[in-house]
Amino acid sequence: MTKEKKGILLESGTNELEIATFKVGKGLFAINVAKIQSIETQLKTTKVPNSHDHVKGIVNHRGNILPVINLSRVLGEEFEFEEADRQVIVAFFNEKGFAFEIDKVMGISRLSWKDVETPSELYSNSSLVTGVIKKDDKIILSVDFEKIVVSLSGNEYNQGMEKLKEVNKEKLAGKQIIVAEDSPFLSKIISDSLGHTGAEVSMFNNGEDALQ
Numbered sequence: 001m002t003k004e005k006k007g008i009l010l011e012s013g014t015n016e017l018e019i020a021t022f023k024v025g026k027g028l029f030a031i032n033v034a035k036i037q038s039i040e041t042q043l044k045t046t047k048v049p050n051s052h053d054h055v056k057g058i059v060n061h062r063g064n065i066l067p068v069i070n071l072s073r074v075l076g077e078e079f080e081f082e083e084a085d086r087q088v089i090v091a092f093f094n095e096k097g098f099a100f101e102i103d104k105v106m107g108i109s110r111l112s113w114k115d116v117e118t119p120s121e122l123y124s125n126s127s128l129v130t131g132v133i134k135k136d137d138k139i140i141l142s143v144d145f146e147k148i149v150v151s152l153s154g155n156e157y158n159q160g161m162e163k164l165k166e167v168n169k170e171k172l173a174g175k176q177i178i179v180a181e182d183s184p185f186l187s188k189i190i191s192d193s194l195g196h197t198g199a200e201v202s203m204f205n206n207g208e209d210a211l212q
Contacts, residue, residue: 023103025077040088173198
């Protein structure tokens with residue numbers, strides 16, 4: 001069974017986002033809906049010998065062979081999924097697809113970026129947490145999926161980011177570039193990649209801060 005991502009009906013200028021809240025072990029986590037291609041419930045995983053500890057295997061998703069990432073291991077939840085019960089979030093980063101294995105998507109909700117708090121180092125997986133959302137007496141951790149992706153396929157991902165360095169320096173020198181990106185890890189990569197152009201690069205976590 002497949003749940004397709006529908007159009008995100010967010011009004012311009014509201015500085016809102018839509019998140020999909022999902023369960024892994026005992027924890028609640030979130031991903032920006034804009035990053036999701038689909039949510040799958042019936043994808044058979046084929047194990048691959050000598051793969052990364054966090055890669056459970058591969059799946060065939062509409063003709064594309066995608067690695068299956070065990071988010072339980074990545075997030076330190078120490079929980080093993082039963083294939084018959086689990087769900088898979090399919091997402092693409094830098095044109096490369098990944099299937100993230102989870103317990104279940106709990107729902108989709110809309111909120112303001114102001115509702116996303118800066119995480120503290122108290123969380124055991126704080127290096128992968130981009131924000132903390134408190135909703136209905138529950139704590140939901142927004143996950144830096146880009147950082148997970150780079151840790152698993154750093155060379156391929158970095159080759160894609162190298163394309164930014166091919167930008168004509170003369171065209172950007174002295175100009176101001178404003179980037180809104182919710183992944184701190186990806187923000188640093190973009191900032192470093194554009195830094196050589198001589199442009200003034202300003203990085204922000206969301207659109208509202210970028211426009212102020």
